[in-house]
Amino acid sequence: MNMQTTDTALTAQLGRATHVPGEHSLWLLILGDMVIYAIMFLVFAHSYQQQPETFAAGQAVLNKSFGFINTLILLTSSLLVAKGVRSIRLHPQVDASRWLLLALLCGGAFVVSKMLEYSLKINTGVVLTSNDFFMYYYMITAFHLIHVLIGMTLLVFMWRIAQSPQVASERVRFLESGATFWHLVDLLWIMIFPLIYLLGRS
Numbered sequence: 001m002n003m004q005t006t007d008t009a010l011t012a013q014l015g016r017a018t019h020v021p022g023e024h025s026l027w028l029l030i031l032g033d034m035v036i037y038a039i040m041f042l043v044f045a046h047s048y049q050q051q052p053e054t055f056a057a058g059q060a061v062l063n064k065s066f067g068f069i070n071t072l073i074l075l076t077s078s079l080l081v082a083k084g085v086r087s088i089r090l091h092p093q094v095d096a097s098r099w100l101l102l103a104l105l106c107g108g109a110f111v112v113s114k115m116l117e118y119s120l121k122i123n124t125g126v127v128l129t130s131n132d133f134f135m136y137y138y139m140i141t142a143f144h145l146i147h148v149l150i151g152m153t154l155l156v157f158m159w160r161i162a163q164s165p166q167v168a169s170e171r172v173r174f175l176e177s178g179a180t181f182w183h184l185v186d187l188l189w190i191m192i193f194p195l196i197y198l199l200g201r202s
Helices: 002-017 024-050 052-061 064-090 097-123 132-162 169-198
Strands: none
Touching: 024 052, 024 132, 024 169, 052 132, 052 169, 064 097, 064 132, 064 169, 097 132, 132 169
């Protein structure tokens, strides 16, 4: 009897250890997204090698304080999302919506910061067609911004679900999927920031 109980407990532990958060189809989407970004990063790096002076001059114009602030915002938001989902998974009857609401506000702060950065550049005449560096700058960061907006939409649904008196197990799977996508948004920015803002700086 004791051996049977031990086997059951061991099976449960192995199940938790091998648990893959979110829907399996989401991971295919993430893999495809990562491939697209990897191609963009490689093209950017190749162009940098071809035009080092142009790219260095473009980077000198960028305000890397925006990059640092946005990195901090997204890292904080990922921590909040992780805390919210973990709280719901362990205590589904507890209201964890505040964590997701704070993460959503961080997403909004990122969008505002990015719009301010864009507007400052455009007002000084730095636009998509200025040179190859700014073409990549606007394209890569705008594509990421679209991901942020999609992630914020998911966070709105996650926040509403988390407000339920008790979150059903099937909805936890959706929350995990949304959190996984948001962590992807964070990871992509962590790669974008040094590549565009810092690469080649002395």
